[in-house]
Amino acid sequence: MTLRVAVTGASGRMGQAVARAVxxxxxxxxxxxxxxxxxxxxxTSAASVVGDKRCAIAISDTLDLQSTDIVIDFTLPESxxxxxxxxxxxxxxxxxxxxxxxxxxxxxxxxxxxxxxxxQAANFSMxxxxxxxLLSLAAKVMGAESDIEIHEAHxxxxxxxxxxxxxxxxxxxxxxxxxxxxxxxxxxxxxxREVRDPGSIGFSVTRxxxxxxxxxVLFASEGEQLEITHKAGSxxxxxxxxxxxxxxxxxxxxxxxxxxxxxxxx
Ligand code: NAD
Numbered sequence: 001m002t003l004r005v006a007v008t009g010a011s012g013r014m015g016q017a018v019a020r021a022v023x024x025x026x027x028x029x030x031x032x033x034x035x036x037x038x039x040x041x042x043x044t045s046a047a048s049v050v051g052d053k054r055c056a057i058a059i060s061d062t063l064d065l066q067s068t069d070i071v072i073d074f075t076l077p078e079s080x081x082x083x084x085x086x087x088x089x090x091x092x093x094x095x096x097x098x099x100x101x102x103x104x105x106x107x108x109x110x111x112x113x114x115x116x117x118x119x120q121a122a123n124f125s126m127x128x129x130x131x132x133x134l135l136s137l138a139a140k141v142m143g144a145e146s147d148i149e150i151h152e153a154h155x156x157x158x159x160x161x162x163x164x165x166x167x168x169x170x171x172x173x174x175x176x177x178x179x180x181x182x183x184x185x186x187x188x189x190x191x192x193r194e195v196r197d198p199g200s201i202g203f204s205v206t207r208x209x210x211x212x213x214x215x216x217v218l219f220a221s222e223g224e225q226l227e228i229t230h231k232a233g234s235x236x237x238x239x240x241x242x243x244x245x246x247x248x249x250x251x252x253x254x255x256x257x258x259x260x261x262x263x264x265x266x
Pocket of ligand 1: 008009010012014034037039074076079096097099100121122123124238
């Protein structure tokens, strides 16, 4: 059966990559592409975004869930919360790729979406989700003897920092070592003059050019260093993962599914 997918963020980099990935998927159909109200794209053909002249729908500023099986949302926290509310009210599952939620927004998102199947991930790429597993293993084997640093680099347009993926990597490491990331993360070393806090995880960030997304976790111990690096070459890695997640959760009962579930890693 063809999966009818609505995609939000028609003018966004990820919204467009997801719309293209849906259109390219034989078992899926792009039934709705939604732009922010007031966007110049509203009313224009979605064909210009997905690059397929056969795509006959017009870009809308309203999410119509009448003939939709699932929504994929990569926008901004405020609009994701509105979209989540609409999905919950209509009983439609949702894949959420937006990052940068505050703790309060995340809690609101989780309670709002309780009635439906959902998959939220800071990073939908296969490689990153596999990296979480590798990091957990590395942390168990050499975490206690290592200084652990996480560096991430993204394009200059990104507004949240460190990235949701860097935080998720930090969480994978901290969890494996039996700590809470909140207790051991160090985001800013400029305020105090002191040597490295043992057992901490340091974060650093680059924002430059059009870098799609790079993450490196360094385990530096006496006499050796291990680096686990992931580099995204294009947004297709995230878009394809989001479509895979959509296909996985579309017919699942209400609940929070992870990319580990989608990839068979759980
Ligand atoms: P972007 O700024 O290019 O796009 C965001 C888009 O959301 C904008 O075009 C904006 O017009 C649109 N938008 C805002 N409100 C809207 C509304 N009410 N309805 C429809 N559209 C609306 O950003 P981006 O690079 O596409 O990233 C979007 C989000 O996805 C960010 O939070 C980013 O961190 C995240 N992201 C996640 C992954 C992942 O794998 N989870 C990968 C890449 C980016």
